[in-house]
Amino acid sequence: MYNLLKGKRGIIFGALDENSIAWKTAERVHEEGGVFVLSNAPASIRMGSIDELAQKTGSQVISADATSVADLENLVDKAVELLGGKIDFVLHSIGMSVNVRKGNHYTNQNYDYTEKGWNVSAVSFHKVMQVLYKKDAMNEWGSIVALSYMAAQRVFPDYNDMADNKAYLESIARSFGYFFGRDKKVRVNTISQSPTATKAGQAVKGFGGFIAFSEKMSPLGNATALDCANYTVSMFSDLTKMVTLQNLLHDGGFSNMGVSQEVMEMFE
Numbered sequence: 684m685y686n687l688l689k690g691k692r693g694i695i696f697g698a699l700d701e702n703s704i705a706w707k708t709a710e711r712v713h714e715e716g717g718v719f720v721l722s723n724a725p726a727s728i729r730m731g732s733i734d735e736l737a738q739k740t741g742s743q744v745i746s747a748d749a750t751s752v753a754d755l756e757n758l759v760d761k762a763v764e765l766l767g768g769k770i771d772f773v774l775h776s777i778g779m780s781v782n783v784r785k786g787n788h789y790t791n792q793n794y795d796y797t798e799k800g801w802n803v804s805a806v807s808f809h810k811v812m813q814v815l816y817k818k819d820a821m822n823e824w825g826s827i828v829a830l831s832y833m834a835a836q837r838v839f840p841d842y843n844d845m846a847d848n849k850a851y852l853e854s855i856a857r858s859f860g861y862f863f864g865r866d867k868k869v870r871v872n873t874i875s876q877s878p879t880a881t882k883a884g885q886a887v888k889g890f891g892g893f894i895a896f897s898e899k900m901s902p903l904g905n906a907t908a909l910d911c912a913n914y915t916v917s918m919f920s921d922l923t924k925m926v927t928l929q930n931l932l933h934d935g936g937f938s939n940m941g942v943s944q945e946v947m948e949m950f951e
């Protein structure tokens with residue numbers, strides 16, 4: 684461990700269970716000396732095991748539905764108070780599609796579900812940043828990261844309306860990142876992660892085939908949740924101070940592949 688985050692304070696959204704990318708990130712941030720508040724939606728706190736993570740990392744859990752500005756305002760106020768100062772890092776690790784959950788095909792969406800999923804998966808990122816920005820709750824050179832997926836740029840049929848939500852999320856990172864950078868010297872990026880076996884990941888239809896295909900296409904194989912946590916730690920550290928407005932591809936090389944030898948062999 685390198686004490687990369689010593690003296691830094693943060694908020695980590697989205698740790699549901701030990702498979703969650705946010706869970707692994709919280710563990711790694713803790714190991715690197717960062718302190719933080721954990722947050723999740725009330726139902727996920729009841730269903731999941733976030734209290735175990737809080738104990739392990741000496742953190743407090745503050746419940747917030749990330750679509751509720753009032754909840755987010757309360758969270759940010761409490762986090763600054765509990766941690767004893769402004770925030771240096773934020774992880775938005777939140778995603779959910781009701782259409783995916785209900786098995787609605789992309790061409791047969793229920794638009795109430797579409798709107799709900801968009802609000803949770805994309806607009807919540809704007810809300811988190813707007814609350815932090817208005818309250819002037821971020822320290823200069825702070826770092827905000829949200830997690831995305833390659834379906835924002837390329838077609839993965841069963842990723843459904845989450846593809847559109849991720850495209851919107853990545854756009855928010857650029858648009859808000861401009862103002863956060865210019866006005867507060869805070870950087871904002873998305874990390875586009877390989878398919879990962881988590882609750883949200885496994886909700887995608889045909890996930891088994893999806894993750895195996897990606898593994899065979901990527902020269903380094905799929906990046907794991909722990910790999911993603913390590914990358915996020917580097918993005919929270921002072922070593923990446925001038926990186927902002929980026930969608931950072933963390934996928935073992937998948938995104939630049941046309942086809943791999945291993946995939947070709949399946950068709951020969």
Ligand SMILES: NC(=O)c1ccc[n+]([C@@H]2O[C@H](COP(=O)([O-])OP(=O)(O)OC[C@H]3O[C@@H](n4cnc5c(N)ncnc54)[C@H](O)[C@@H]3O)[C@@H](O)[C@H]2O)c1
Pocket residue numbers: 696697698699700702703704705723724727747748749750775776777778779803830831832875876877878879880881882883884885
């Ligand atoms: N698993 C993958 O294959 C993969 C790949 C690329 C990107 N991602 C992204 O990584 C992020 C984390 O997902 P994960 O794979 O760790 O799965 P996960 O299911 O462990 O995490 C998703 C989290 O979103 C939270 N959430 C849902 N609705 C919420 C709300 N209204 N308010 C606050 N929190 C809410 C859930 O409680 C849960 O903790 C998501 O943005 C996901 O899209 C996942």
